[in-house]
Structure formats: C-alpha cells, structure tokens
Amino acid sequence: MFEFRVERSVGAARAGTLSLPHGEVHTPAFMPVGTYGVVRGLSAAEVRRTGAQIVLGNTYHLHLRPGEQVVQTMGGLHRFTGWPGPMLTDSGGFQVFSLEGLRKVSEVGVEFQSHVDGSYRTLSPERVMEIQWSLGADVAMAFDHVVPGQSSHELALEGMERTLRWLDRCRLAHEEAVRRYGGPAAQTMWPIIQGGVHPTLRLRSLEGTLERGPWTGVAIGGLSVGEPKPVMQAVLELLEPGLPPNLPRYLMGVGFPADLLEGIARGVDLFDCVAATRNGRHGTAWLPTGRINVKGAPLKGSVEPLDPDCDCETCTTVSRGYLRHLFVVEDILGLRLVSIHNVRFLVRLGEQARLHILDGTFETWSREWLKRHREGSLE
C-alpha cells in the first residue's frame, strides 16, 4: 500500500502509478478540489466521468461543517461523499495563508476565527491529524505554515522552520492515530516543503523534510501564492534533483493548464487547483488555443461546441450559444457544465502527458501544446 512505481521518465518528467487503499492513481494527474466534500457543483458520478482518479477535501472546512465526527459517524469521507476512489485531505495549512486577518499563528497552532459564524477555532498539528484521521482520506497532509509568495527571507524562514517543527508533531500524532485506531494501511501522511521563493530556505526545507522520513509522498507547497511564474519554475528545478525518485511529488494548489505541463516537465506527478471549478462557475473555459469567456457576446447564437477537441459531457452535448444563454439567465447548469469541461480538460491534459511520457514524445508534444495554448491566450 502507498507504493509508487515510476513506469518511465523523460528528462525529469515521469509517468507512474500510485497505489492507495481506495484505488490506483496513474500519474501525472490532476486532482479536482472538493473542499467541503464536493467538487463544487458536480456529483460524484460527474466527477468520475471527467476521468478524475482522486479527489481532495479540506480539514478546516469539513471541521467547521459538518464536523469530522459527523463525517466519521456517516462512514468516513468516502461514504459521506459517495466517491469510492482515492481521496486526499488538505490540512488547513493553506487557510493560514488565505484567511490572513481571520487567524493568529503561534507555535502551538493557529487560532482561526470561523468565516462561517465568527467562532474561534484552534487548529494544532495534533488536532489537524486527528480530524484528518476521522475524515478518513487515503492521504492526509501535514499541517504547514504557508506565507505569501513575496515574503521576506525572515518571514519565509519562520514559516519554513515552523512547518518542520509541526511536521514532527504531525508525524507523532499520525502514528499515534494509526496505532490506536487502525492498521497502517488505512491512511498515510505526506509532508510539505516550504521556504517561499528563497533557494536556501527551500533546500533546507527539503533536507529537513527528508531526514524526518521515510515518507510515502512529498508535497511542494507555498507556490502560486503571488510569486512570478518563472520563480515558481525555478523552485521546482531547484528541488527536483533532491527529491527521491520513488516518491510521488505533489505540487499543491497548481494550476492552470500551462502550469501542469511546466510542472510535469520539472518532475511533478500530482496537481490540484480550484481554478477549474471556480473559473467554470465564473464563466471562463480553457481551450487548447487558450481560454474563452463563455459569457461573451461573440458566443451568442454559436452552434459550435465549446471545445471541438474535447470529449467531455459538455462539449459533446451542448453548443457555445446554449452555454452562454445559461450564464445570461443565471441557471446553475451553465456553471456546472463549464466546470465539468474545465475539470475534464485538466484531467485529460494529465492523461495526454502520461501517454507522451510513456512513448517518449513528451518534450516535443508539450512544447507544441504550450505554443498553441499561449498564442491563443494573447488574443
């Protein structure tokens, strides 16, 4: 269990298979985000039909609503959501970053003021691991301290070192849970590398993380939080040689289509991002030639499919003109259909990358794909 097998690599890019209690994940792969136990707007069956292999949930959000005990009583996150496949829960570390202003970080943990009702909740590394154990995903993430992308050396150092100290506590708490409640096959925990945009801090975080191993996977966090894209890519290039080849690498919170290919080329195996569904709800759809505003006047009356190259439910059943109409009249179906397309788009991008890695043509294919995509985006 929790085994990762690399089937082939081309440069730094890898095609692999991750074995988890609830199934296998063929990589590279995009994981849709289902913060509250739902990939916003989509049923489990619809998510399944996008080809997604693994879905995320969020510790902080599920702790607030409905509460991890409720989920546990109802049979765990898989039964709760009707998604029988692999799942991963994020620790709430990202909320330390995104809820800035609603939280106070200390060594013990983070005091959040709930965005739901204003009540104060404290999340510590121990508490976070308990909650994630109760939720019961295949993979739990360590509780980390994410700082903004442009953070000073001082702040990034603080976040990075705290993340390492918390990692020790997370590990103990997770091992305790495994010992007390279940076999080692039930859930694994992955650490998260921090360090902002500072190379020395990133390398220290990598080193500190690995020496606390062994692990079954490693995540790279604190990217795509405001730093320029070349900086993110440089961090990936910096870390790649030091990452154990036999572990899946998960780049947290990334990304847009181009980010996936750029990440895969730099050795990343797993991605997650809310942009597919958020942009879907907001009316932006990804295309091989860039992106399109589904609400835009030019789509009025168009009988073309959203993306003629796409095999998703949306593109094979309705027209651009109808999708635009759904947004104009504000029917939820429009949000859902574009979300379905965007998720399928990223999932399929992962599938395509995998095939091209397996047959050795990844670099050429990726270059061409990015060229076409970026040229379209300039329109």
Place this chain on the structure above:
RNA sequence: GGUGGGGUGACCGAGUGGCUAAUGGUAGCAGACUGUAAAUCUGCCGGGCUAACGCCCUACGUAGGUUCGAAUCCUACCCCCACCA
C-alpha cells in the same frame, strides 16, 4: 370638454436655477480568478478625438422665452394616467 398628476440617458427611477454628461438600480460590455471566506470581485457604460491629462458635440416630450447660467422658472403645443362630465 373639465380638474389634477406626469413625460429624465436601452429600461426603471432620483434630481426641482450653477457643485449635472446628470445619484441609484437593472440590462449590456470587458477583465480578474492557482492546496475555495468566491454561482465572486473589479472596471466601463450618450457620441467623437486622445496613449493619457483633456477637448469638442449632442442631451432631461416639442418649440419658444426669462436668466450671466435652465432637466429645474415662464408660455404654447404634443402625448400618457386618474377622476369628473
């Protein structure tokens, strides 16, 4: 026919002498969104010129008038609504 009320930018609707190209809202148009405080947020929204500051033109039913200055006051006319004949 009489009396009263009313006609404002695509629509609804404020404004009752200068701070008014004219508050708001809707519709429309565009942009943003990366481990989800997001079916959200931001910008534009009479026309023309400008990269921009800005300049010019046309506008508050129609036509005149008063005034340094009018969507706002006066006169006539047109149209709508209510009530009375």
